[in-house]
Amino acid sequence: MTKSKAAAIGASNGRPPPLRLVIDGDALVANWQWLRTQGGNADCGAAVKANGYGLGASEVVARLAAAGCRDFFCATWAEAEAIGPLPDAVALSVLHGVRAEDMPAALASRVRPVLNTIEQVTRWRESGGGPCDVMVDTGINRLGLTPAQARSGLLDGLTIETLLSHLSCADEPGHPLNERQRDAFRTIRDAVPARRYSLANSAGILLGRDYGFDLLRPGIALYGGVPTPDDAASTALRLTVKMEAQVIQLRHVPAGEGVGYGAKWTAQADARIAVLNIGYADGMLRQLGPCLEAVVGGERRSLAGRISMDMITVDAGSADVAEGDWVELDYDLPKLAARSGLTQYELLTGLGRRFDRIWR
Numbered sequence: 001m002t003k004s005k006a007a008a009i010g011a012s013n014g015r016p017p018p019l020r021l022v023i024d025g026d027a028l029v030a031n032w033q034w035l036r037t038q039g040g041n042a043d044c045g046a047a048v049k050a051n052g053y054g055l056g057a058s059e060v061v062a063r064l065a066a067a068g069c070r071d072f073f074c075a076t077w078a079e080a081e082a083i084g085p086l087p088d089a090v091a092l093s094v095l096h097g098v099r100a101e102d103m104p105a106a107l108a109s110r111v112r113p114v115l116n117t118i119e120q121v122t123r124w125r126e127s128g129g130g131p132c133d134v135m136v137d138t139g140i141n142r143l144g145l146t147p148a149q150a151r152s153g154l155l156d157g158l159t160i161e162t163l164l165s166h167l168s169c170a171d172e173p174g175h176p177l178n179e180r181q182r183d184a185f186r187t188i189r190d191a192v193p194a195r196r197y198s199l200a201n202s203a204g205i206l207l208g209r210d211y212g213f214d215l216l217r218p219g220i221a222l223y224g225g226v227p228t229p230d231d232a233a234s235t236a237l238r239l240t241v242k243m244e245a246q247v248i249q250l251r252h253v254p255a256g257e258g259v260g261y262g263a264k265w266t267a268q269a270d271a272r273i274a275v276l277n278i279g280y281a282d283g284m285l286r287q288l289g290p291c292l293e294a295v296v297g298g299e300r301r302s303l304a305g306r307i308s309m310d311m312i313t314v315d316a317g318s319a320d321v322a323e324g325d326w327v328e329l330d331y332d333l334p335k336l337a338a339r340s341g342l343t344q345y346e347l348l349t350g351l352g353r354r355f356d357r358i359w360r
Contacts, residue, residue: 018246018277020326020356023055027238028222029067034236035218038205042212045071047201047219049079049095054283054351055223055241057083059359064222065090071162073114073217077102080111093133093162096143103127112161116143121154133162134194138184139177140168147184151191162215163194170203170211171228178204182211189213203227225344226334234334241348243331243355245278247323250316259313260305271304274316276327279309283350284329291339295328297321 036044046069047053052060057079061072065087072092074080080094091112097120098106098113106113107127114133115121124132134155137144144165145154165185169175182199189197196214202221204211206228220227224239251273259265259273274296278284284292286307293300294312297319304315314327321327330336333344340347 017354017356018248019282019354020244020358021055021351022242022244023059023357023359024238024240024242025059025063025359027224027240028060028063031222031224031237031240032064032067032069032218035202035205035216035221038209039200039212039216040209042200042209042214042216043071043196044216044218045069045073045198046222047073047217048083049073049075049219050349051079051082053219053223053345054348056357056359059357060222061090061092062087063359071215071217077105077111080109081105086110091161095135097135098124098129114164115158116145118145118149118154121145121158125158131159131161133164134158134160134192135164135166136185136188136192138165138181138188140166140181142166147188150188155192160192160194162196162198163188163192164198164217167199167201167204167207167211170201170207173207173228173230178207178211185213201227206230206233220333220344220348223348224333225348227344239332241331243278243329244326245276245312245329247274247321247325247327248277248311249275250321250323251275258305261308262306265305265313267304272316272318273304274314274321274327276312276314276329277310278329279311280307281309282352282354283347284312285342285350287342288336288340291336293330295330297325300330 046064048057048060051057073095075095093112093114095114097116112133114135116135135144136150169177185199198215199213200211200216202218205216226234253267253271253273255267255269257267284307289303289307292303294314296316299319301314304313337344
């Protein structure tokens with residue numbers, strides 16, 4: 001068992017925090033291996049932005065690098081620095097490019113910028129920067145050069161390791177923009193020399209092998225999210241995170257009394273309420289209240305009342321539970337996203353720093 005470098009607040013001096021994420025490293029690797037098989041001959045990288053989607057980027061990189069992953073993507077240079085030294089033969093790219101403020105760190109590092117704008121291309125070229133990646137926008141209208149800019153000669157003389165684009169509607173398999181973006185990217189591939197070409201994110205991988213090009217860039221699917229209503233993915237992809245919190249107190253609430261802010265939950269009969277040490281400051285947003293279930297003493301139980309900043313209250317019924325016990329919160333990403341209206345991305349990346357992140 002190892003701890004992520006993203007240390008939890010309060011985990012020092014041998015005092016583990018009262019809330020934890022137990023992360024299944026074997027499931028992470030198995031998800032990456034399955035995604036790799038979906039891309040034909042394409043290599044399979046990994047997106048580790050937002051601190052490895054909330055789980056700990058350093059540990060994700062170490063686990064996947066040991067399994068054979070060689071290409072990683074984060075958002076900013078601060079994220080790249082937080083990951084720390086990279087394993088041998090592993091590459092890391094910064095998706096947001098390179099600002100003037102980032103140039104000293106970028107030039108001193110083997111991490112590559114993904115150049116997105118004319119200004120970034122000019123800045124990198126004039127500084128004598130080495131190999132880089134380039135993003136071309138094929139229809140999401142977010143980051144990237146336009147196809148015309150990419151074909152204009154702007155990129156002549158750059159050593160482009162990977163030319164990237166990003167799909168807008170890959171989580172809707174029948175959306176016509178998917179094929180338009182794929183075809184536009186093929187045209188750019190034929191016009192702009194690079195060592196490799198990359199289009200498919202997690203959902204894009206599931207669109208088929210003609211979206212794979214040379215390099216896959218999965219993110220949410222690595223961590224147990226199912227990016228499209230795909231039966232094969234739903235069966236193959238494994239949840240990586242188990243969420244647990246300790247019971248602070250057990251309360252006996254008489255029939256007719258309310259629990260929590262606004263007294264929105266009323267005991268219909270005398271009730272046992274377990275107060276858990278976790279709340280919306282840890283990413284458990286209030287709208288999750290009606291959607292969450294807790295496993296208390298082996299029984300599935302509903303929440304009682306509103307989620308507050310640092311506490312959740314659970315109707316414990318007659319479950320065998322005591323103060324100090326650990327209670328699991330069912331954090332099945334696809335199921336919870338469908339119930340709550342939040343995306344699987346929000347459910348993972350919003351998890352706070354107070355969790356002890358324990359890898360097994």
